[in-house]
Amino acid sequence: MPEPLLHLQNIDAGYGHVAVLHDVTMSVAEGKIVAVLGRNGAGKSTLTKAISGLIPLSAGEITLAGERLDGRSPVSIAGAGLQYVVEGHRVFRAQTVRANLDIGLYKQPLDKEARSARRDHALELFPELSTRLNDVAGSLSGGQQQMLAIAQALVREPRMILVDEPSLGLAPVVIERVFSALVALRDLGVTILLVEQIVERTLQIADYGYVLRGGRVAAMGEPAELRTSPALQEAYMGNSAGGAAAGARP
Amino acid sequence: MDLTTQVLRDGLVFGSVLALVACSFNIIHRPTNVLNFAQGDFVMVGAMLAAVTMTVMGLPWLVGLALVLLGCAATALVEERVAVTPVLRRSMTSVSWVITTLAFSIIVENIIAKAWGPNPRTVPVPPGLSQDATDIGGALVSSYDVFVVVVAALILVGLELLDRTPLGSALSAVAEDREIAMLRGINPVRLTQRSFLLSGAIAGLAGVLVAPLVLANTSLAVQFLLPGFAAAAIGGLGSNRGALIGGYTIGLVQAAAAAQFAVAYQSAAVFVVLLGVLLLRPQGIFAPKAVRHV
Numbered sequence: 001m002p003e004p005l006l007h008l009q010n011i012d013a014g015y016g017h018v019a020v021l022h023d024v025t026m027s028v029a030e031g032k033i034v035a036v037l038g039r040n041g042a043g044k045s046t047l048t049k050a051i052s053g054l055i056p057l058s059a060g061e062i063t064l065a066g067e068r069l070d071g072r073s074p075v076s077i078a079g080a081g082l083q084y085v086v087e088g089h090r091v092f093r094a095q096t097v098r099a100n101l102d103i104g105l106y107k108q109p110l111d112k113e114a115r116s117a118r119r120d121h122a123l124e125l126f127p128e129l130s131t132r133l134n135d136v137a138g139s140l141s142g143g144q145q146q147m148l149a150i151a152q153a154l155v156r157e158p159r160m161i162l163v164d165e166p167s168l169g170l171a172p173v174v175i176e177r178v179f180s181a182l183v184a185l186r187d188l189g190v191t192i193l194l195v196e197q198i199v200e201r202t203l204q205i206a207d208y209g210y211v212l213r214g215g216r217v218a219a220m221g222e223p224a225e226l227r228t229s230p231a232l233q234e235a236y237m238g239n240s241a242g243g244a245a246a247g248a249r250p
Numbered sequence: 251m252d253l254t255t256q257v258l259r260d261g262l263v264f265g266s267v268l269a270l271v272a273c274s275f276n277i278i279h280r281p282t283n284v285l286n287f288a289q290g291d292f293v294m295v296g297a298m299l300a301a302v303t304m305t306v307m308g309l310p311w312l313v314g315l316a317l318v319l320l321g322c323a324a325t326a327l328v329e330e331r332v333a334v335t336p337v338l339r340r341s342m343t344s345v346s347w348v349i350t351t352l353a354f355s356i357i358v359e360n361i362i363a364k365a366w367g368p369n370p371r372t373v374p375v376p377p378g379l380s381q382d383a384t385d386i387g388g389a390l391v392s393s394y395d396v397f398v399v400v401v402a403a404l405i406l407v408g409l410e411l412l413d414r415t416p417l418g419s420a421l422s423a424v425a426e427d428r429e430i431a432m433l434r435g436i437n438p439v440r441l442t443q444r445s446f447l448l449s450g451a452i453a454g455l456a457g458v459l460v461a462p463l464v465l466a467n468t469s470l471a472v473q474f475l476l477p478g479f480a481a482a483a484i485g486g487l488g489s490n491r492g493a494l495i496g497g498y499t500i501g502l503v504q505a506a507a508a509a510q511f512a513v514a515y516q517s518a519a520v521f522v523v524l525l526g527v528l529l530l531r532p533q534g535i536f537a538p539k540a541v542r543h544v
């Protein structure tokens with residue numbers, strides 16, 4: 001098996017004294033979509049925050065192409081070629097779409113043409129943004145904001161992106177748009193760690209998947225294996241740490 | 251001499267200085283959300299350093315100016331290192347900076363008072379200009395007055411242009427969502443340092459400009475803190491145009507209060523106007539593009 005692009009080895013992480021992730025080990029192979037499933041409060045966003053350097057690890061290590069990421073700042077991790085698209089389509093709402101894309105290129109040693117080529121390249125995946133370049137991002141629809149958030153991460157041409165619940169709050173047709181863009185992106189060679197709650201649609205596009213439950217890896221495997229895995233059912237239906245199953249969106 | 255036009259002259263000249271102070275507030279506030287209580291001290295340090303370099307040491311005006319800007323920028327950077335970034339590193343939402351910037355302000359004032367004493371010192375105007383006033387439309391206006399107004403306006407135009415550069419855009423990004431800015435590779439601490447350097451230099455320039463009009467002395471820090479903040483708040487924190495309008499407004503209010511009542515009523519008048527504007531429009535007159543959260 002080739003060396004994975006991203007590897008997490010026995011990581012623990014949380015918020016101050018609140019431990020959330022326990023002994024998580026995960027691998028993401030280059031050029032694949034790897035899904036992380038789990039219901040509300042399972043620790044999915046905590047995982048992506050830990051990988052991107054927003055919160056520190058209390059144990060374990062993270063490597064990207066063999067290079068250690070843990071202990072580094074988010075700015076330095078972005079420099080290593082990893083981009084994190086956070087939950088809730090957060091973009092710079094007061095700035096234009098074009099400015100949002102340019103922010104992804106801040107301090108990159110590129111001339112004017114190269115910059116606009118990067119912009120155009122990211123927009124090829126989301127043509128609906130091309131006509132809105134001069135509008136402020138706050139005036140876009142939720143789906144367009146999600147697309148912009150992904151495009152902003154892409155202009156830097158990362159080796160890998162983490163995408164946290166891109167389906168959140170979007171209509172089914174828009175979710176389709178975003179997911180097909182992720183597939184197109186994978187086919188262009190970008191490695192993707194996709195955090196989601198919507199199980200079936202995510203497993204359709206993923207090459208491999210992990211199930212988080214109570215901050216631990218409850219199951220892992222190919223999509224076909226996971227679909228029939230009792231651990232997946234339990235992670236969504238079971239009475240795990242986190243209360244009733246009401247929050248689940250199967 | 252006509253009282254109304256004289257109030258207009260005083261308002262515009264001091265208002266221009268206040269506009270610079272207001273901008274210097276904005277520049278630090280943007281990437282940090284900090285309202286720097288030592289902002290007035292940069293003005294005071296600027297005026298005192300101008301007195302030392304230009305009057306005591308007799309250096310040419312431009313050389314003195316360069317040293318003042320360096321000195322004030324350095325003072326601001328020290329504040330960022332010891333009083334702001336350590337606090338923000340622990341928590342972005344902490345308001346401990348109220349205490350730490352106030353403490354920094356007190357320390358700076360004590361050091362300057364120890365070093366150069368309480369006596370007001372004269373500061374020269376640039377060569378070729380004078381404070382001899384000519385009667386223009388009933389107001390006594392000097393070439394130096396015009397210089398102050400023009401320089402302040404030019405600095406504001408410069409800041410407005412700076413906003414349109416990638417640096418300006420990165421600063422807005424940090425102001426709007428620090429976390430996403432970091433994830434996109436923007437280092438907020440580095441931007442904060444640059445902001446302090448620029449803010450210190452601009453407040454120092456305000457001190458150099460105002461010193462020939464009022465004499466350099468340690469009480470300038472207090473004199474400029476509240477009106478400078480009021481100008482920034484009235485204009486809308488973060489807006490350069492707002493800072494200019496806010497500066498002129500506060501300048502005119504102070505001049506009118508001094509003419510109508512007495513200098514002692516200036517602060518009260520500033521407060522009344524500040525409260526009035528903020529009651530009607532809490533975000534100030536020219537708040538930057540509203541960030542609506544859905």
Ligand SMILES: Nc1ncnc2c1ncn2[C@@H]1O[C@H](COP(=O)(O)OP(=O)(O)OP(=O)(O)O)[C@@H](O)[C@H]1O
Nearest residue numbers: 015018020038039040041042043044045046047197
């Ligand atoms: N800033 C925080 N401080 C303390 N605890 C937190 C913080 N953020 C999250 N938690 C806790 O960590 C646990 C995991 O939260 P996390 O956000 O990682 O879940 P998630 O799987 O992303 O859920 P969702 O699907 O709702 O986004 C929860 O119990 C939550 O209460």
Ligand SMILES: [Mg+2]
Nearest residue numbers: 044045087165
């Ligand atoms: Mg989450």
